[in-house]
Amino acid sequence: MDYRVQLAKRMLSNKKGSLIGAVLAVSIGILVIHVNFVIFQGLYDAIVRDLSSYRFGDVLVTDEESFITKSDTYLVGWFEKIPYVEAATPRMQSSASITVTKNGKLVEEFRVSVIGVDPMRDPRVSTAYQTVSDGQFVFSRNSIVIGSRVIDDLGGAMVGDSVKIKITDRRGEDQVRRFLITGITTSPGGQGLDSQVIMHIDALRDMLDRGGETGEILVKLNDPKKASDVKNYFLRTFPNDDFKAETIEESAEAALSGFRSGIAMINMIGYFGLMSSAFAVVTIQMMLVSSKTREVGVMRAIGAKRKDILIIFIVQGMMIGAIGAGIGTAMGLGYTFYAKETKMTFAGSIPLEVSYDWAKITQTAIMAFSLAVMASIYPSYKATKLQPVEAMRYV
Amino acid sequence: MSDIVLELKNVNKVFGHGDTRVQALNNVSFSVKKGEFLLIVGSSGSGKSTLLNMIGLLDRPSSGQVMIDGKNTTKLSDGKISEFRNSKLGFIFQFSNLMADLTILENVLLPRNIQRSDKNAYKEASDLLKAVGLESQINKRANEVSGGQAQRAAIARGLVNHPTIVLADEPTGNLDSVTAETIVQLMKSMAKKLNQTFIIVTHDRNQFGKVDRVITTKDGRAFEGEDAPPKMELTV
Numbered sequence: 022m023d024y025r026v027q028l029a030k031r032m033l034s035n036k037k038g039s040l041i042g043a044v045l046a047v048s049i050g051i052l053v054i055h056v057n058f059v060i061f062q063g064l065y066d067a068i069v070r071d072l073s074s075y076r077f078g079d080v081l082v083t084d085e086e087s088f089i090t091k092s093d094t095y096l097v098g099w100f101e102k103i104p105y106v107e108a109a110t111p112r113m114q115s116s117a118s119i120t121v122t123k124n125g126k127l128v129e130e131f132r133v134s135v136i137g138v139d140p141m142r143d144p145r146v147s148t149a150y151q152t153v154s155d156g157q158f159v160f161s162r163n164s165i166v167i168g169s170r171v172i173d174d175l176g177g178a179m180v181g182d183s184v185k186i187k188i189t190d191r192r193g194e195d196q197v198r199r200f201l202i203t204g205i206t207t208s209p210g211g212q213g214l215d216s217q218v219i220m221h222i223d224a225l226r227d228m229l230d231r232g233g234e235t236g237e238i239l240v241k242l243n244d245p246k247k248a249s250d251v252k253n254y255f256l257r258t259f260p261n262d263d264f265k266a267e268t269i270e271e272s273a274e275a276a277l278s279g280f281r282s283g284i285a286m287i288n289m290i291g292y293f294g295l296m297s298s299a300f301a302v303v304t305i306q307m308m309l310v311s312s313k314t315r316e317v318g319v320m321r322a323i324g325a326k327r328k329d330i331l332i333i334f335i336v337q338g339m340m341i342g343a344i345g346a347g348i349g350t351a352m353g354l355g356y357t358f359y360a361k362e363t364k365m366t367f368a369g370s371i372p373l374e375v376s377y378d379w380a381k382i383t384q385t386a387i388m389a390f391s392l393a394v395m396a397s398i399y400p401s402y403k404a405t406k407l408q409p410v411e412a413m414r415y416v
Numbered sequence: 417m418s419d420i421v422l423e424l425k426n427v428n429k430v431f432g433h434g435d436t437r438v439q440a441l442n443n444v445s446f447s448v449k450k451g452e453f454l455l456i457v458g459s460s461g462s463g464k465s466t467l468l469n470m471i472g473l474l475d476r477p478s479s480g481q482v483m484i485d486g487k488n489t490t491k492l493s494d495g496k497i498s499e500f501r502n503s504k505l506g507f508i509f510q511f512s513n514l515m516a517d518l519t520i521l522e523n524v525l526l527p528r529n530i531q532r533s534d535k536n537a538y539k540e541a542s543d544l545l546k547a548v549g550l551e552s553q554i555n556k557r558a559n560e561v562s563g564g565q566a567q568r569a570a571i572a573r574g575l576v577n578h579p580t581i582v583l584a585d586e587p588t589g590n591l592d593s594v595t596a597e598t599i600v601q602l603m604k605s606m607a608k609k610l611n612q613t614f615i616i617v618t619h620d621r622n623q624f625g626k627v628d629r630v631i632t633t634k635d636g637r638a639f640e641g642e643d644a645p646p647k648m649e650l651t652v
Binding site for chain 2: 024027028031032035315316319320321322323324325326327329408409410
């Protein structure tokens with residue numbers, strides 16, 4: 022082993038307090054970034070997951086002007102021939118007035134958003150059906166599933182109660198129909214369809230007088246990274262149909278842009294924390310250099326060059342950085358593992374989408390290591406400035 | 417080939433400016449031959465440590481030349497001076513100044529490691545430690561041995577690179593009289609055995625008994641002998 026590395030190692034291991042302090046500074050800096058990532062990136066990914074799963078799919082196809090007039094069966098079939106596509110389903114959206122009566126008495130009437138789903142295809146694309154906490158998902162044209170918030174507004178309607186839905190059709194005429202509440206949805210984090218009413222898509226088409234038309238096609242991919250490819254392929258295939266196709270990032274842009282800025286801000290705070298750790302390393306390294314004045318002087322006296330002294334203290338910085346990055350990454354991975362295994366939730370509601378982002382983990386470790394090394398440059402440089410004659414005087 | 421290993425020519429050293437100006441060395445010139453066991457004595461503040469720093473290339477003279485092995489060292493770069501110190505000079509300090517983080521053997525090997533000279537280094541360091549009576553202590557940390565043992569290790573470290581000159585600054589100053597006597601005898605025996613030049617700065621002339629030569633410093637001047645007449649400047 023090179024004597025400079027050996028000396029750096031010994032000097033550092035004989036100053037355990039300084040070593041532990043510096044390593045902890047680096048480790049905690051990394052841990053903060055990992056915790057931030059697990060919580061805030063996990064929350065962001067959870068929102069994307071839920072928006073994708075409940076509302077937009079991985080690719081959302083709409084009509085630029087109004088409703089899709091091409092057959093939904095044809096479009097779904099077309100998508101499902103693409104190897105990247107797991108499934109596709111049509112949906113229809115509208116607004117309605119909802120009236121609930123109990124024992125013949127009017128309980129409440131207000132406006133609500135209505136989603137029409139295909140009960141057979143929708144569960145293959147969306148997990149909205151899994152949010153049914155009471156009763157069951159839409160299964161017939163007269164069954165309706167109501168979000169828990171709507172239920173609250175309705176004064177506590179229950180499965181088995183009936184509601185009247187009033188929708189204005191394409192000709193401006195009100196269409197009223199009675200439905201049986203067959204299920205109530207409650208989604209964690211409120212990203213689901215808790216504020217909506219779900220009914221059979223054909224029932225909604227009938228009420229809107231838009232038979233054969235579709236509001237949107239939700240496409241679920243087996244590899245979400247291929248969303249842009251699928252979208253572009255679709256648009257190239259149907260260039261004259263006024264279709265609009267968006268990936269989840271595009272369709273959920275309004276919901277996510279603010280959140281993304283927030284995450285960027287929190288990440289920046291994390292990296293500032295890491296820089297604070299670097300200042301701690303500078304301070305500790307300065308103390309180490311100061312405590313080794315005599316040794317540096319002796320080494321210079323017996324022939325060590327300035328660059329040898331520089332290397333010794335830079336190697337110390339590398340050791341602090343490597344140990345700190347190792348421990349910090351291990352602690353961060355431990356926290357990530359814990360969050361994943363315990364299905365950690367944000368504020369007790371939305372389950373975080375915890376993932377191991379190895380690129381970011383590596384980047385954070387390398388950054389922490391580099392900062393520790395950079396933080397050692399100035400103390401090391403100061404050490405090289407010590408004059409060998411000091412060795413004769415320093416006791 | 418000349419026997420002269422060290423030559424100082426009109427060396428001056430001035431510290432400070434104006435009112436605080438101090439002439440620590442005043443036109444010092446002398447030379448030392450190979451194998452000489454030389455003492456530099458003088459009272460506190462007489463300039464003996466400054467003189468040793470000049471000879472040890474730990475400080476540069478304000479004017480004059482320090483020639484070691486016939487080479488003028490005054491114009492050498494910092495890196496070259498480091499190499500020169502490593503290859504031509506051995507140091508023994510008052511407080512031994514071993515590296516507490518290293519073992520006795522590693523301390524002795526340090527000048528060789530700095531030189532990247534692995535050839536026989538381990539064997540030579542072990543032999544030297546045996547010669548100074550520390551063969552059983554080689555794996556102990558420097559802070560685990562007595563002051564006398566540490567100074568023996570320092571002597572071994574000073575010799576391990578086969579230096580032209582070994583410089584010792586008050587090598588017995590921190591030891592009790594019995595241990596100091598042992599260290600003096602050890603240095604003398606090593607000097608004789610290896611035909612090694614020793615230049616020793618001390619304030620305790622008597623401790624060293626008979627030596628080859630003594631130089632006395634006074635008011636920044638160097639004089640031949642132990643009681644140099646005030647106006648007889650050294651011109652050897």
